[in-house]
Amino acid sequence: MVVLATAMVPQTGISTLAQKLSVSYDRYGFINEAHPKLRPVETNTAGIFVAGACQAPRDIPDSVSMASAAAAKVLGLxxxxxxxxxxxxxVVNRELCTGCFHCQRVCPYGAIDRFEVKDRKDTLLKTVAEVNKGICQGCGTCQATCPSKSVELEGFTDEQVFAEINALEWTGQGNSGEGGRR
Structure with missing residues (x-):
């Protein structure tokens, strides 16, 4: 016996919406969750939640359950x-930024925007990267990618990280517990 059924496909335009919200979606056009077991109604963009058939083919009880979970997350916010x-x-140092936008391409949260630096006569000097602090999750991907070293994480400048490493070496925590400096 052969049973044929019409396939369920996502709503037309869902990929456009996902791109505008900086939310990832799969090859079929359904929106991806951040983690299927740990964060099933959250997306990779903070504050954007999914529920129901926009994520995958679902029945009504499953959709209602997911909607309740998403509502609980919003209430928590x-x-x-x-x-x-x-x-x-x-944070982007506008003086050092060359406007290559490698950071914008690799940011998984869509937190990097373009900012036009202008002089007093409103003449465009250059276009640089700017971080939307409300969206940024502090993952550091943009910092690792920046060829001009113009992106740093607040509280984690290169000097601060090297100072921490040196302090660990000095106390012996960084060298198998032998103590002292090598």
Whole structure:
């Protein structure tokens, strides 16, 4: 016996919406969750949640369950008086930025925008990268990719990281517990 059924496909335009929201989607056009087991209603963009058939073919009880989970996540965001963001976010030094936008291409959260630097006469001097601190999750991918070294994470400049390494070596924590400096 052969049973043929019409395939379920995502809503037309979902890929355009996903691109505007900086949300990833699969080859079939369904929106991807951040992690299928640990974060099933969250996307890779902070504050954007998924529920129901936009993520995969689902029945009504499953869609309602996911909608409840997404609503709980949203209520969690607004449970405090102030919305908390990642404490360590990327910062671009406009003086050093060459405008190559490698950082924008690799940012998994879509947190890098283009910023036009103009003089007092409103003449365009150059276009540089700018970090949207509300979206940035502090992963450091942009910093690792930047060829001009113009991107740094707040609280994690190269000098600060090297100072931490040197401090660990000095106390012996960085060399198998032998103690002292090598």
């Amino acid at each position: 607004f449970s405090n008086e102030k919305l908390e963001r990642e404490p360590s976010v990327a």
